[in-house]
Amino acid sequence: MNPYTRRTAVVSLGAVLAAGLTAPAAARDTAVRPTGPVPLRRAHAHNDYAHARPLLDALDHGFGSVEADIWLVDGGLLVAHEEGGLDPARTLEALYLDPLRRRIRANGGTVHRDHRLSLQLLIDLKTAGDPTYRALSRVLHGYRDLLSVCRAGRVHGGPVTAVISGDRAARAPMEAERVRRAFYDGRPEDLGTAAPASFAPLVSASWTDLFGWQGVGPMPSAERERLRRLVAAAHGEGRRLRFWATPDTAGAAREAVWTELSGAGVDHLNTDDLAGLARFLRSAH
Template identity: 30%
Template sequence: MFKLCFSFLFLISIGSALAADSKHPLHSHNDYEQDRPILAAFDNNFKSIEVDIWLSNNEVKIAHNPWHFKGTLEEMYLIPLQKMVDAGTINADAENPILLWIDIKDIRQKINKRLAAVLEKYPMIGNEVRVILTGSKRLKRKFVLDFPHIAVDRDENTLEDLQDSPTPFHWFTIKWSKNFTWNGE
């Protein structure tokens, strides 16, 4: 028990130290579930935001499940972000960007083409805002190959992916439940 408490306190102290360092941003997972999506994150100095996307009626929509859409990626995130970047109201640049994690939940390949068309409209992508694709391994690999001119990164999910990566990866994600037993209680 002592070991567990000590480990937990150690992780909290590391988290606090990293949060104070702008190079290690705080992260808002499923940000769209907040009362004030994106705004609450920035008010609390979060520089990393994650959203889940689906394709519905040829629009890239935000939701954890495809039957409860919150809005579109553009209206909820891209338009407000571009306005903040243009107005200079957020502290971000190409060296210290806002991280926008886009979790591709929809497994249909046509979401990639639509997502590319949406992202291409925003000059902040690849500059003040870095997009990181997560979710479907097949779709994010295909996106990077089909749209290399769009500045996106992708995460890698297994060590085996390291050799076969079509582009340099910058992020590595792991499944919490495969590595930890703590469930928040």
């Protein structure tokens, strides 16, 4: 039986992804203990589609979050970073949704075998947000068996949680949906607003827009305090926090930044170096 349908729990999306989906107490008592490597819920594969095996390379490293940029082209959703890289064969369905469906079925209802962490699929809209999201919403409906869903403000966790980033014009059609199979990637300015965590469970920001420190020498105390205030504000509202544009060249500076982010409780560490971040997170840090 699919463990996500064994008993549907109504939870906040922040809890779904921050703590991972866990079985009900009765199911835990009789469940087989996990045998595979513990997935890395904080590991986020930025520009995941650029790897030799999109999605699969990240999952092989245990990542709990992957990112795909999409373009609305002739009614289809193509995955690429730049318009010049568009390929009709590289659709969101072919690279992500279909492989996830196959994997979840093979694993008996989970992305990571024996672990009930909901994989975050961060979908960055590269074309106009309103029409692109409407097309995406129709596609996601066809994969509703995989996805976390929000019905009238109540969240039901699934093996995959789609979070929408990119063009902010997607917000209006998302908010209008009574049944929504995707969630909104907020910005720091969304903290302290009326937008609930059931709508915007994630807050993302550019590291270089907020911090000057790039990992060389000690982190300035004022910047460390600013970081910790941001984490506290997000977590106080049941949201998770992610930064993009953090240093990603292998070396001491990157490790220093990752160490500060981890110590402050930032929920997702951003990288294009899957093996490097996996080593870091599985080390003593």
